[in-house]
Amino acid sequence: MKTDDLISLLAQDAAPPPAAPVAQQAVLGVAFGFVGALILYLLALGPRADLMIRWQDPVVLAKTLLPLGLFALALVLSLRRVRPGAAMGKAARLVWLVPLMAAALFVWAFVATPPGERLVDFLGHSIPVCLPAINVLSLPILGGLIFALRRGAPVDPQLAGALAGLASAGLATALYSTFCTEDSPLFYATWYSLGIIFTAGLGAWAGGKWLRW
Amino acid sequence: MPDRNDRWSDLLRRGLRGDGAAYGAFLGEIAPVIRGIVRARTGGAEDAEDIVQEVLLAVHAKRHTWREDEPVTPWLYAIARYKAADAGRRRGRQGPQVPIHDLAEILPEEAGEATAARDLSVLLDRIDDRSARIVRAMGVEGRSAAEVGAEMNMTDGAVRVAYHRALVRLKDLAEGDAHPHLDKTS
Numbered sequence: 589m590k591t592d593d594l595i596s597l598l599a600q601d602a603a604p605p606p607a608a609p610v611a612q613q614a615v616l617g618v619a620f621g622f623v624g625a626l627i628l629y630l631l632a633l634g635p636r637a638d639l640m641i642r643w644q645d646p647v648v649l650a651k652t653l654l655p656l657g658l659f660a661l662a663l664v665l666s667l668r669r670v671r672p673g674a675a676m677g678k679a680a681r682l683v684w685l686v687p688l689m690a691a692a693l694f695v696w697a698f699v700a701t702p703p704g705e706r707l708v709d710f711l712g713h714s715i716p717v718c719l720p721a722i723n724v725l726s727l728p729i730l731g732g733l734i735f736a737l738r739r740g741a742p743v744d745p746q747l748a749g750a751l752a753g754l755a756s757a758g759l760a761t762a763l764y765s766t767f768c769t770e771d772s773p774l775f776y777a778t779w780y781s782l783g784i785i786f787t788a789g790l791g792a793w794a795g796g797k798w799l800r801w
Numbered sequence: 802m803p804d805r806n807d808r809w810s811d812l813l814r815r816g817l818r819g820d821g822a823a824y825g826a827f828l829g830e831i832a833p834v835i836r837g838i839v840r841a842r843t844g845g846a847e848d849a850e851d852i853v854q855e856v857l858l859a860v861h862a863k864r865h866t867w868r869e870d871e872p873v874t875p876w877l878y879a880i881a882r883y884k885a886a887d888a889g890r891r892r893g894r895q896g897p898q899v900p901i902h903d904l905a906e907i908l909p910e911e912a913g914e915a916t917a918a919r920d921l922s923v924l925l926d927r928i929d930d931r932s933a934r935i936v937r938a939m940g941v942e943g944r945s946a947a948e949v950g951a952e953m954n955m956t957d958g959a960v961r962v963a964y965h966r967a968l969v970r971l972k973d974l975a976e977g978d979a980h981p982h983l984d985k986t987s
Contacts, residue, residue: 590856591832593848594854594857594858595825595828595829595832595857596825598824598828598857598861599816599821599822599824599825600821600837600863601821602816602819602820602823602824602825603816603817603818603819603820604817604818604864604865605865607865609865610866611956613804668895670866671867671868671871672863672866672875672876672877672879672880673871673872673874673876673877673878673879673880673882674868674871674875674876689950716848739865739868740863740866741859741863741880741883742953743879743880743882743883751941769823791883800887801859801862801863
């Protein structure tokens, strides 16, 4: 086919099919995924009994709020990543605040904890629950988000997938943190981060596989 | 003279609201620029015009990802670069600029070469039934697109497109198998 013929063919079909913008679909995808994660959470985990009282301590509240912040920023970034040529904007710098604050909390806890208790707090008692739970709760959210992002046009599918992974893991970790009773940043700044990084890697792989176009 | 970006933004904006003439003008004006990008990126490949068409199709398929308040050129160039790189990778894997039509003749041999244990029929099991049926009819039994189309209730054009796509996928599958195999034996 000649290029000019292709152009006249395409021109007959100028208006895009009426469909919700990618951002709207992504919110829907995340919402569906979150319902899935919530069902898993309620079936297997459930909130800790003293959650409301514990949240009065900012160090405990941070273990829910930091992942939520990561979720919001990474979601915005992944949505920008699926529009070709879009600038990453402020969110790309702001998102680094999350690991910085996690690191700061870790250092603070290291200093504040008596030397004899540091290792105990660091290892906690629930690593074998924490890591898989964060990843499993992320999966439905990641699935919903990747599905929605397929309507976009990521020029770097792996990066877009990794950002989707970060967003999903952020939301899943915030949910998991309401079950987890390990309140020392020595524990959560380490093991939550590890779980989140793993999910981001999974997102990058999924992006390379399903976000090509 | 208004900036190219403003002009294209205006044409595309009108196109997205259903103005086919404006959209046609937009595609017509970007085509030579895309051709330039593709030539520069693929080192003047013989099938550059195919890649230009792929970019135009991609621009069309993803036109909803452009936001009217953003400049159109970065959006357009990002799509052109992505598609040119993608085409370059695919063609790189396939060897130097083999026109897709020629694959038909070499495919059975190459598939046999890829791993001794696999032959074309094993590869055909890994693609969807409809494509496999078309490849068998045209590539193995040597029947015409018109004949196959009549049988499968498709136009000859659609059969040819499906056939070419299936061949590209088979080629990828054959090569995907070849590499782990080489690693094991070396």
